[in-house]
Amino acid sequence: MNTTNDHAPADQLRHRLQTTDATIGVVGMGYVGLPLAVEYADQGFDVLGIDLDAKRVRRLNAGDNYNEDLDDERVRRLVESGRLRAATTYDESAEVDVFFICVPTPITEHKEPDTAYIEAAAQSIAEHLRPGQLIVLKSTTYPTTTETVVRPILAEAAADRGLTMGEDVFLSFSPERIDPGNDTYTMENTPVVAGGVTLEATSLTETVLRQVVEHVHTVSNARVAEMEKLLENIYRSVNIALANELAQLCDRIGDVSMWEVVEAAATKPFGFQPFYPGPGLGGHCIPVDPHYLSWLAREYDFETSFITLSARINEQMPHYVTNAVVQAVADQPRTLSDTEVLVLGVAFKANVDDTRHTPAGEVVRLLRERGVETIRYADPHVASYTVPGDEAPLPRVEVTPETLRTHDVVVVLTGHDAFDYTQVANHASCVVDTRNAIGDAVGRGFAHVRTLGDGAFRSETATVAETFS
Numbered sequence: 001m002n003t004t005n006d007h008a009p010a011d012q013l014r015h016r017l018q019t020t021d022a023t024i025g026v027v028g029m030g031y032v033g034l035p036l037a038v039e040y041a042d043q044g045f046d047v048l049g050i051d052l053d054a055k056r057v058r059r060l061n062a063g064d065n066y067n068e069d070l071d072d073e074r075v076r077r078l079v080e081s082g083r084l085r086a087a088t089t090y091d092e093s094a095e096v097d098v099f100f101i102c103v104p105t106p107i108t109e110h111k112e113p114d115t116a117y118i119e120a121a122a123q124s125i126a127e128h129l130r131p132g133q134l135i136v137l138k139s140t141t142y143p144t145t146t147e148t149v150v151r152p153i154l155a156e157a158a159a160d161r162g163l164t165m166g167e168d169v170f171l172s173f174s175p176e177r178i179d180p181g182n183d184t185y186t187m188e189n190t191p192v193v194a195g196g197v198t199l200e201a202t203s204l205t206e207t208v209l210r211q212v213v214e215h216v217h218t219v220s221n222a223r224v225a226e227m228e229k230l231l232e233n234i235y236r237s238v239n240i241a242l243a244n245e246l247a248q249l250c251d252r253i254g255d256v257s258m259w260e261v262v263e264a265a266a267t268k269p270f271g272f273q274p275f276y277p278g279p280g281l282g283g284h285c286i287p288v289d290p291h292y293l294s295w296l297a298r299e300y301d302f303e304t305s306f307i308t309l310s311a312r313i314n315e316q317m318p319h320y321v322t323n324a325v326v327q328a329v330a331d332q333p334r335t336l337s338d339t340e341v342l343v344l345g346v347a348f349k350a351n352v353d354d355t356r357h358t359p360a361g362e363v364v365r366l367l368r369e370r371g372v373e374t375i376r377y378a379d380p381h382v383a384s385y386t387v388p389g390d391e392a393p394l395p396r397v398e399v400t401p402e403t404l405r406t407h408d409v410v411v412v413l414t415g416h417d418a419f420d421y422t423q424v425a426n427h428a429s430c431v432v433d434t435r436n437a438i439g440d441a442v443g444r445g446f447a448h449v450r451t452l453g454d455g456a457f458r459s460e461t462a463t464v465a466e467t468f469s
Helices: 008-018 033-042 054-061 072-081 116-126 145-160 199-209 222-253 258-265 289-299 305-330 359-369 401-406 421-427 437-441
Strands: 023-027 046-050 084-087 098-101 133-137 169-173 192-196 216-218 340-344 374-378 409-412 431-433 449-451
Touching: 008 169, 008 199, 023 033, 023 116, 033 046, 033 072, 033 084, 054 072, 054 084, 072 084, 098 116, 116 133, 116 145, 133 145, 133 199, 145 169, 145 222, 169 199, 169 222, 192 199, 192 222, 199 216, 222 258, 222 289, 222 305, 289 305, 305 359, 305 409, 305 431, 340 359, 340 401, 359 374, 401 421, 421 437, 431 437, 437 449
Parallel strands: 023 046, 023 098, 046 084, 098 133, 133 169, 192 216, 340 374, 340 409, 409 431, 431 449
Antiparallel strands: 169 192
16 A cells, blocks of 8 residues: 555645645634734744634734734734735635634523534635645634534535545644733743544644644544643633632631732642632633533533532622622712722733623623613723623723722722722722732722722622522
8 A cells, every 4th residue: 555645635734834835724813813823924834814804804914913912013024024914705715724713612692602603614614625734623612513513514525525534634623722911921832732533633733733832732632632621721710719709708707818818828839829819700711611511511411510600600700899899889978870980901811902701891781780870991901892782882091090089989800010009099089909909019908998808898798609509
């Protein structure tokens, strides 16, 4: 048997990758896709980004960077060199050797996975299949998605063209590991995981990833890679839920700061990793992933009770924060309808512009339900923010002594480094701090600052655990 001929499409693709002669296609040019495209273009590959957002495509083709984690000049240079370009259609897809699918994977209102974006991307790619193509799904999803959602779409198209999956066309899963705002661990030095539907697909995926990543850890199949990604994020969800629940207990006890407790526990050099309480989870993955796994578990007649409860605790934190704000208003005293609230930070984490699933949106919505009519926000990273379901953006202001004094309650929801917390402590009449931002920057002990988990939050409602007992 002529082994070289049997593996000709795979061997040819591997050679093109090793010589940077391959064309890389990235479907979805958001927080995951754009950095990936930039890395490959910077290594000398011809990169085609595909995104349905025409405004985003126009900006990129004009050399206009829209990702805070990327250097503007670097993006401009790659676009001007011709190695990086974007399109709203798949018309040029026949020339692409490797497709990375980096599209959103939301959940429905019933907390079930919505794979519509993945399916649409797979259908569009399927229309341009040819021998020697590798498709790598990077969108976070539940185990079996690569094999049961993507593979049938590609396999049907491949069969129509006389191609065979695993011999002519290859499919794998390699989860993204993007941490917005992290300057220490970048795409280049963060290890990644890869698992193919076949061994050849795994090998090819390892080859393409090694062109931009130092270390690639391969696993036996795509399902392992999919489950591994969920473990990463659910690990954080569970531990944050523990911190959130203990923060509520510290508020009940009084004179016990959860932040000081974590700081003390973190002195242990083994067996402990610090996690901190907050107003809720944000970003694309962590708030969503527990529901992926819970949904999949039910398909196998299994209940992920521990994981589900942790997700519920985190999802209820905006309610806990809202109640604390309402209590702060009642103690002034003022009526809720006459209260003016300033939200500091609407990004889901510090020092980024990412507002996906940010708890700020839920806190604003809940405050309105309780009768607060005037709510404004300040965020140095987010120029405009619209609460999901609203038509108009939330009013934005700059943080000044006068702005702080004219608001009845200032709520710290995101601990951006750019905020002057000394100024906040000195000029705000009442602060609800969900991030211990003032405690870290200025110190604890301000009578008008109520810090989550510091014994003075005084939320006059049941804890989250009691809500679900």
